[in-house]
């Protein structure tokens with residue numbers, strides 16, 4: 475299941491790219507800017523500001539959706555039945571459904587619309603969520619893209635079993651690997667995962683001669699300190715065949731999404747990280763022989 479196709483992107487790889495965002499992630503990063511990507515199923519999003527009170531959603535599921543006076547609706551997402559049926563019910567688009575099942579052929583059709591623009595190493599970037607958590611159809615898509623000579627980049631946290639990574643080697647041009655933290659306790663409490671799994675997969679991926687760019691999300695209150703980021707840079711510079719590191723400064727673009735999903739955003743009050751704050755990290759990484767970039 476995907477939740478977005480972004481066309482003509484100049485991020486997340488060379489040239490012009492089509493980015494496919496998959497739904498479903500094994501992690502729960504507290505700063506995640508795409509919270510609708512975390513669940514593997516449909517997500518019901520509601521933007522109160524756009525609600526005109528027509529009430530068609532209530533008629534469609536009056537157990538899970540109720541009116542609060544003149545003040546919009548309340549959604550009990552736990553008991554909603556078949557969110558798919560709500561997809562086009564709201565004329566004012568206050569209530570929307572994130573998530574769409576697309577077959578491999580449907581995705582290829584979408585991708586091929588953009589393929590005339592894939593010059594200068596452009597192509598497709600698979601993102602999420604966590605693309606490596608997808609099933610066998612995902613591998614079929616990778617094989618078909620390879621068969622069509624379309625360059626593929628993949629954004630991943632590598633927080634999956636090694637088998638899920640290994641099956642993609644040779645089918646993905648560049649793995650854009652998120653390195654969030656090396657410290658196991660911090661990783662566990664802020665991300666709800668196992669940093670050892672990520673580090674072991676990263677080392678195995680490099681040993682398999684895959685092309686890897688490491689990306690560090692710089693997050694205040696989590697890893698944004700010289701000690702922590704330098705520790706990560708040291709680790710990256712010790713890896714053979716990794717020459718490039720990207721820094722992704724924390725931003726607050728996801729705030730409205732949390733509200734519309736009825737989720738708490740514990741990082742919503744943090745200040746965005748400015749590019750100038752990354753200067754010491756850039757200099758340190760370059761002193762270690764790494765090429766650097768800010769942003770994806």
Ligand code: SF4
Nearest residue numbers: 499501502503506603
């Ligand atoms: S790995 Fe990415 S998609 Fe998953 S929770 Fe973290 S930021 Fe969100």
